[in-house]
Amino acid sequence: MPFITENKKVGLLGIPFSKGQPRGGTEQGPQAIREAGIVEKLEQLGTQVCDHGDLTFDYIENDTPDGNVKNPRTVGHANKKISKAVSDIIYNGQLCLNLGGDHSMAMGTIHGHAQVEPDLVVVWVDAHADINTPLTSPSGNIHGMPLSFIVKELDGYVPTVKGFEWVKPCLSVKDLVYIGLRDVDPGERWIIEKFGIKAFSMQEVDKLGIREVMEQALKAIDPSGTRPIHLSFDVDALDPTITPSTGTPVHGGLSFREGQYIMEELANTGRLNCIDVAEVNPSLGNKEENTLTTETTLEVLNKCFGQKRGGGFPSNYVMPRA
Amino acid sequence: MPFITENKKVGLLGIPFSKGQPRGGTEQGPQAIREAGIVEKLEQLGTQVCDHGDLTFDYIENDTPDGNVKNPRTVGHANKKISKAVSDIIYNGQLCLNLGGDHSMAMGTIHGHAQVEPDLVVVWVDAHADINTPLTSPSGNIHGMPLSFIVKELDGYVPTVKGFEWVKPCLSVKDLVYIGLRDVDPGERWIIEKFGIKAFSMQEVDKLGIREVMEQALKAIDPSGTRPIHLSFDVDALDPTITPSTGTPVHGGLSFREGQYIMEELANTGRLNCIDVAEVNPSLGNKEENTLTTETTLEVLNKCFGQKRGGGFPSNYVMPRA
Amino acid sequence: MPFITENKKVGLLGIPFSKGQPRGGTEQGPQAIREAGIVEKLEQLGTQVCDHGDLTFDYIENDTPDGNVKNPRTVGHANKKISKAVSDIIYNGQLCLNLGGDHSMAMGTIHGHAQVEPDLVVVWVDAHADINTPLTSPSGNIHGMPLSFIVKELDGYVPTVKGFEWVKPCLSVKDLVYIGLRDVDPGERWIIEKFGIKAFSMQEVDKLGIREVMEQALKAIDPSGTRPIHLSFDVDALDPTITPSTGTPVHGGLSFREGQYIMEELANTGRLNCIDVAEVNPSLGNKEENTLTTETTLEVLNKCFGQKRGGGFPSNYVMPRA
Ligand SMILES: [Mn+2]
Ligand SMILES: [Mn+2]
Ligand SMILES: [Mn+2]
Ligand SMILES: [Mn+2]
Ligand SMILES: [Mn+2]
Ligand SMILES: [Mn+2]
Numbered sequence A, B, C: 001m002p003f004i005t006e007n008k009k010v011g012l013l014g015i016p017f018s019k020g021q022p023r024g025g026t027e028q029g030p031q032a033i034r035e036a037g038i039v040e041k042l043e044q045l046g047t048q049v050c051d052h053g054d055l056t057f058d059y060i061e062n063d064t065p066d067g068n069v070k071n072p073r074t075v076g077h078a079n080k081k082i083s084k085a086v087s088d089i090i091y092n093g094q095l096c097l098n099l100g101g102d103h104s105m106a107m108g109t110i111h112g113h114a115q116v117e118p119d120l121v122v123v124w125v126d127a128h129a130d131i132n133t134p135l136t137s138p139s140g141n142i143h144g145m146p147l148s149f150i151v152k153e154l155d156g157y158v159p160t161v162k163g164f165e166w167v168k169p170c171l172s173v174k175d176l177v178y179i180g181l182r183d184v185d186p187g188e189r190w191i192i193e194k195f196g197i198k199a200f201s202m203q204e205v206d207k208l209g210i211r212e213v214m215e216q217a218l219k220a221i222d223p224s225g226t227r228p229i230h231l232s233f234d235v236d237a238l239d240p241t242i243t244p245s246t247g248t249p250v251h252g253g254l255s256f257r258e259g260q261y262i263m264e265e266l267a268n269t270g271r272l273n274c275i276d277v278a279e280v281n282p283s284l285g286n287k288e289e290n291t292l293t294t295e296t297t298l299e300v301l302n303k304c305f306g307q308k309r310g311g312g313f314p315s316n317y318v319m320p321r322a
Helices: A026-035 A038-044 A072-091 A105-116 A146-150 A186-195 A202-208 A210-221 A256-269 A287-305 B026-035 B038-044 B072-091 B105-116 B146-150 B186-195 B202-208 B210-221 B256-269 B287-305 C026-035 C038-044 C072-091 C105-116 C146-150 C186-195 C202-208 C210-221 C256-269 C287-305
Strands: A009-015 A048-054 A095-100 A121-125 A176-181 A198-201 A229-234 A272-278 B009-015 B048-054 B095-100 B121-125 B176-181 B198-201 B229-234 B272-278 C009-015 C048-054 C095-100 C121-125 C176-181 C198-201 C229-234 C272-278
Touching (some): A009 A038, A009 A072, A026 A095, A026 A272, A026 A287, A038 A048, A038 A287, A072 A272, A095 A105, A105 A146, A105 A229, A121 A210, A198 A202, A198 A210, A202 B210, A210 A256, A210 C202, A229 A287, A256 A272, A256 A287, A272 A287, B009 B026, B009 B038, B009 B072, B026 B038, B026 B287, B038 B048, B038 B095, B038 B287, B072 B095, B072 B105, B072 B272, B095 B105, B105 B146, B121 B210, B176 B202, B198 B202, B202 B210, B202 C210, B229 B256, B229 B287, B256 B287, C009 C038, C009 C072, C026 C272, C038 C095, C072 C095, C072 C272, C105 C146, C105 C229, C121 C210, C176 C202, C176 C210, C198 C202, C198 C210, C202 C210, C229 C256, C256 C287, C272 C287
Parallel strands (some): A009 A048, A121 A176, A121 A229, A176 A198, B009 B048, B009 B095, B095 B272, B121 B176, B121 B229, B176 B198, B229 B272, C009 C048, C121 C176, C121 C229, C229 C272
């Protein structure tokens, strides 16, 4: 199992996709994050970056809703491709960094990750729970449903949907933890309570503080400290004042510092194995807000790869003497 | 004693009053909060709203200062009317929600509440202590003095003031707690220390954290967890970056998240019985700042009525099966 | 040893210097802080202010770099003058308040302080560690090196530099604590680890909370609670949203409230003996940002002199009776 250290191999995968939600723009996310300097930064931090480029997706014509679900075949087929690509990267021993793209992609990334590492656990950092079923979703947008398709215990609650025939549930509720929730639909809350999913909404973040949240979160899903971690990071988890260019912002989010702290603690486990960055949407907001969004995202993300606010030096550092 | 649940009856009372301070504008507060959608929101949360409309006030001519105190008769007579209206609403078993209006109104609301529930306790959320006496007030504005007129222990420190002959002190210092203070006058601090009023200034909020503040605050005034709670919420308790349209903003206030947390914890008691919302002033700031102020206020206030950041569902919710 | 109380004598010293870094503007810092009302405010707080005016500095011609180090003679000679001035003020029993000026000045202020109080300890509040040696500094700007010249344990790592022949190391690593770090160079981190300097980066602030940070910080450098404290406060320790007019801003800094809390706790020791305010640069940012920067700085600084968010009253206060 990979550990984050100098010389860690990072497989970068662009997922320019936006059909899991109604707004165009998230398909420009990978380019925006690349232009903000992700590759250079990762290399500065001592990793070896293998850039797998951007996936390309087929847009199925006449992709009529299946019940409430919008663009079902397009999103389903895209995620099949995503799953395969992620699976290959992880199989090759690289830490897979997925640049989205709307959050529907996480169905594919977790699915793909699970094909290689069935013992994975998921840390879902988001203002939203993204676990509506096709029957509970108020909007029909799949970026609010990806977890419902892959969570094993929801068998019986999720109908078959065109385009998703290939998906095999691969994640147990006990291996999932939420951080940052503050806009949760009734059906989602029902699922969280019914199945006892560990969820740290902003109320819990305020109550416990971010240190205690991270300690409890990691202990809940991985008490032995041995399992591969999949981080699914929706930038709307952060407060809209620091990541404004996103489609469904909710006030009262994680601060820049809390975002960094979460990633530092995840990096400290040495077991981050796959990372999604979702819902950066450069078509929303002005240029200044775009830049703020990508810079905040990058700065927070760097902490996943070992950057520390207290500083650091390479293992071969030699202090000059007078 | 009422508990906040679905089907809770809420009595809405508009108090369009601004003569407790020098700036016009707080008389537009009730309308601004209504236009932001308070009634619709309360109904969505499952309460039954009874809107009692806005009070109308007499403006006494030649209302010359009494000593240092400005507009004494106008403010005194208005609060007599406020006291009666609040008393009637609470007597009828409704949770009384008072939309101000400047904070001088709290003399009336607490007085009225106490006529029905003499055992009430007060949680005063404010940047200011509003307990200057007519003799210590640096400004002579009554919105900085309402507590001095109704606190029993200040007998001997508060002179008779024209227009206030009807007021009977009805609150003991031991039944009052402050949260959010950061601009406290010398006489006010003297009172807090002399009488041992429990006060969580922003220094204590920073020191203890908001969780500990709420635990200590509720324990201080209601260790048995049985008494009716009067919340008097001055929107200037929140930081001016989130409630800018208010008359006496002070930097370094409660965050949006802390504001929500306070209300969530008060709602959890099930004993919120009367709520004041004071000092929203739509005449201050531009349109954007006005909207921010009312939206922040509404979002925070919703938490008093059971809205939870972690989500919720109605008691009769049925999860759809595939 | 002086204690902060009413009637405390404060010696105000302007240090209009900017040659420790490449940008002009910090030489206007003293004037900007004076115009924001520092003297009036200190007097309101009950101190006796003795304004020693602004130092004037010689600018050495042809001050070519010494190795990597820029403006070595100019900065060296200026600090010799600063050391003498600070030493004189402290010798006369005044709490010395140094208005900078870039942070290279702290070499002189600590050196001067140590001539009178060799037992001093240093609380360094900054986004940066400012302990690069002339050999590790990436920039050659002395405002990133002042501590390296005066820390005893760095003997052997710091070469002789033109203009600094007069400096005698006077501070031990065990008597130094950092708060607010978030941009630390490799050599600086090496020094911190090698010598075990107590450092609370923003990661530790997030982890421990500001209360625990202050308790641990003061306990680390002064467990007996008896030593004179030198506070060296770089305004870039605070978040750039509240002190934007500074040369090397770094996002994710101390909040306004945390800044105030740090100073309140330092004031509570009663042993603040010398205070530096560094890196206010009125030439950066627009007028609004300038005002925000100086007002934030002043408000935070006031807490060093006994201003409390929970309020206060003079020792001779008499409460008026009715
Ligand atoms: Mn989201
Ligand atoms: Mn999401
Ligand atoms: Mn008030
Ligand atoms: Mn107030
Ligand atoms: Mn700095
Ligand atoms: Mn500095």
